[in-house]
Amino acid sequence: AQSVTQLDSHVSVSEGTPVLLRCNYSSSYSPSLFWYVQHPNKGLQLLLKYTSAATLVKGINGFEAEFKKSETSFHLTKPSAHMSDAAEYFCVVSDRENNFNKFYFGSGTKLNVKP
Amino acid sequence: GAVVSQHPSWVICKSGTSVKIECRSLDFQATTMFWYRQFPKQSLMLMATSNEGSKATYEQGVEKDKFLINHASLTLSTLTVTSAHPEDSSFYICSAREGSEEKLFFGSGTQLSVL
Numbered sequence: 001a002q003s004v005t006q007l008d009s010h011v012s013v014s015e016g017t018p019v020l021l022r023c024n025y026s027s028s029y030s031p032s033l034f035w036y037v038q039h040p041n042k043g044l045q046l047l048l049k050y051t052s053a054a055t056l057v058k059g060i061n062g063f064e065a066e067f068k069k070s071e072t073s074f075h076l077t078k079p080s081a082h083m084s085d086a087a088e089y090f091c092v093v094s095d096r097e098n099n100f101n102k103f104y105f106g107s108g109t110k111l112n113v114k115p
Numbered sequence: 116g117a118v119v120s121q122h123p124s125w126v127i128c129k130s131g132t133s134v135k136i137e138c139r140s141l142d143f144q145a146t147t148m149f150w151y152r153q154f155p156k157q158s159l160m161l162m163a164t165s166n167e168g169s170k171a172t173y174e175q176g177v178e179k180d181k182f183l184i185n186h187a188s189l190t191l192s193t194l195t196v197t198s199a200h201p202e203d204s205s206f207y208i209c210s211a212r213e214g215s216e217e218k219l220f221f222g223s224g225t226q227l228s229v230l
Binding site: 034036043045090102105106108 | 119121149151157158159160161164208210218219220221222223224
């Protein structure tokens, strides 16, 4: 069975400081992992994905995430937060158990960026 | 990038009426479409998966007769909430993927309010 745990429901940072959004997963098979961002009243946008290639994945808008199998983690980071990063972020897992046909979402982390 | 158009973006209806939500892939052929439901401050919950030309696969606990899904073409899937009740009020989001691609493209969502 697959599941995703986002440890923090809310994260607040000051503009220009680093961002860390935590995600842990469980999967019986080698997973594919994604981070999506949802701005208010908008659809979800893919930030980055990991699909068994390089463990450090770079995404859009300066975000990156590192796949750590030993820790079953896929934390999202950004060196310097921008006001426009304020949004809700979802960590997502899928694997070949369901032929990558099912995507399991974490509960989301709302990022607040203070000026 | 690929675009998924979902409409209406919001709809208010009376209890007992039916509401249809459309999801279109504008520049690619969506072999698989997914329908999610999102309650306030919660994550996305997969309702059903539909493949073009075949019956949708519903997740456990989702009523097939209440949430009718049609995926008649490679660019269009519809979700009809039949005999809507206030407890059906929610944010519904569709997503689509092309072929065996693992990446999902999301619509902007539909806020349904049932009075």
